[in-house]
Amino acid sequence: xxxxxxxxxxxxxxxxxxxxxxxxxxxxxxxxxxxxxxxxxxxxxxxxxxxxxxxxxxxxxxxxxxxxxxxxxxxxxxxxxxxxxxxxxxxxxxxxxxxxxxxxxxxxxxxxxxxxxxxxxxxxxxxxxxxxxxxxxxxxxxxxxxxxxxxxxxxxxxxxxxxxxxxxxxxxxxxxxxxxxxxxxxxxxxxxxxxxxxxxxxxxxxxxxxxxxxxxxxxxxxxxxxxxxxxxxxxxxxxxxxxxxxxxxxxxxxxxxxxxxxxxxxxxxxxxxxxxxxxxxxxxxxxxxxxxxxxxxx
Amino acid sequence: xxxxxxxxxxxxxxxxxxxxxxxxxxxxxxxxxxxxxxxxxxxxxxxxxxxxxxxxxxxxxxxxxxxxxxxxxxxxxxxxxxxxxxxxxxxxxxxxxxxxxxxxxxxxxxxxxxxxxxxxxxxxxxxxxxxxxxxxxxxxxxxxxxxxxxxxxxxx
Numbered sequence: 171x172x173x174x175x176x177x178x179x180x181x182x183x184x185x186x187x188x189x190x191x192x193x194x195x196x197x198x199x200x201x202x203x204x205x206x207x208x209x210x211x212x213x214x215x216x217x218x219x220x221x222x223x224x225x226x227x228x229x230x231x232x233x234x235x236x237x238x239x240x241x242x243x244x245x246x247x248x249x250x251x252x253x254x255x256x257x258x259x260x261x262x263x264x265x266x267x268x269x270x271x272x273x274x275x276x277x278x279x280x281x282x283x284x285x286x287x288x289x290x291x292x293x294x295x296x297x298x299x300x301x302x303x304x305x306x307x308x309x310x311x312x313x314x315x316x317x318x319x320x321x322x323x324x325x326x327x328x329x330x331x332x333x334x335x336x337x338x339x340x341x342x343x344x345x346x347x348x349x350x351x352x353x354x355x356x357x358x359x360x361x362x363x364x365x366x367x368x369x370x371x372x373x374x375x376x377x378x379x380x381x382x383x384x385x386x387x388x389x390x391x392x393x394x395x396x397x398x399x400x401x402x403x404x405x406x407x408x409x410x411x412x413x414x415x416x417x418x419x420x421x422x423x424x425x426x427x428x429x430x431x432x433x434x435x436x437x438x439x440x441x442x443x444x445x446x447x448x449x450x451x452x453x454x455x456x457x458x459x460x461x462x463x464x465x466x467x468x
Numbered sequence: 469x470x471x472x473x474x475x476x477x478x479x480x481x482x483x484x485x486x487x488x489x490x491x492x493x494x495x496x497x498x499x500x501x502x503x504x505x506x507x508x509x510x511x512x513x514x515x516x517x518x519x520x521x522x523x524x525x526x527x528x529x530x531x532x533x534x535x536x537x538x539x540x541x542x543x544x545x546x547x548x549x550x551x552x553x554x555x556x557x558x559x560x561x562x563x564x565x566x567x568x569x570x571x572x573x574x575x576x577x578x579x580x581x582x583x584x585x586x587x588x589x590x591x592x593x594x595x596x597x598x599x600x601x602x603x604x605x606x607x608x609x610x611x612x613x614x615x616x617x618x619x620x621x622x623x624x
Contacts, residue, residue, distance in 0.1 A: 245600030
């Protein structure tokens with residue numbers, strides 16, 4: 171290669187680097203290590219964030235951070251019921267079920283949504299929500315354990331991973347390979363467009379609900395978690411039956427059917443699981459009524 | 469015949485390990501893992517181990533292992549957190565650096581991840597009220613609440 175060609179190549183590379191930095195700035199994207207103009211000190215300060223590797227699973231601290239973002243989005247869609255006693259009770263039942271799950275080492279956080287709509291949601295990182303409307307449909311703790319077991323199942327089985335990967339890939343296409351593969355968060359607290367995209371996608375997915383296959387899979391593990399925690403695993407079936415009896419004509423239930431598809435098939439599957447279950451379990455109707463009664467207007 | 473020999477050799481090795489006081493070593497195979505005071509995630513964190521760190525296994529119960537960390541702390545880790553083979557330490561994580569000045573080097577600081585810094589920025593950019601997340605995180609049952617509930621029949 172001639173000296174002129176090498177010089178020309180250097181100029182082109184430098185220009186691309188400069189332009190890439192400017193494009194990043196336009197989108198509010200923090201600077202990328204290795205781009206000309208960054209000093210070593212700045213690189214150290216803004217070192218790569220492996221969170222946005224589009225082709226690998228997110229690790230737990232990153233997942234929890236996305237979970238917090240999604241929890242904020244859920245809190246914007248629904249009001250969080252700030253009832254300390256009820257929240258703690260739901261969390262106690264949730265923790266006892268989560269302890270038997272496939273991810274017992276993850277710290278779970280439980281909250282009650284202040285809405286008459288029947289709803290139950292799970293965000294990555296262990297954030298689990300159940301609505302006041304769902305609680306008012308339940309008759310005992312076994313039903314609550316069944317529903318929470320199902321939601322913990324989504325977290326334990328990492329059902330959000332597919333969305334996370336899809337969003338990262340989308341980010342890769344939008345912001346370029348370097349950012350998509352090794353995104354830079356900037357100094358502590360800096361806003362990150364890629365994270366925003368991931369959190370947007372997950373929040374949308376959480377609020378819209380999971381696929382039929384994922385619902386069935388969570389039902390199966392939720393059944394096991396509730397049974398292992400000592401509850402009657404018929405709780406989830408009984409909850410689904412109670413909703414089915416209310417029917418799609420009930421506005422507070424119809425939303426649940428849209429976010430949790432295939433209720434008839436789910437009921438059949440739960441009945442099949444119960445036929446193969448020989449043990450027994452607690453229902454704790456009295457404790458449930460005492461803890462939940464006032465908040466749900468029973 | 470061969471099978472018997474293998475079993476006998478395994479037994480001999482096990483006896484020898486006990487006799488010489490050897491305890492098995494495991495390597496942390498997660499970015500970070502919280503070592504807890506009990507066998508559930510609601511127990512207090514006594515230490516946090518990082519990827520590639522070596523721990524000594526003292527005993528195992530159910531799916532949890534009682535371990536001694538490199539800092540001499542004793543607590544419980546979920547079995548899937550550890551590998552029987554040496555694990556290469558992870559590169560310094562800027563994500564954990566986001567947790568605070570010493571988060572990438574301090575195991576305890578790392579235990580809280582980024583402490584919501586990125587999520588707070590996200591919520592702010594969307595106009596969401598982040599205080600709901602803080603409320604949820606600060607209104608969970610304590611370790612003793614969970615233990616009391618378990619004693620009252622919340623767990624088998």
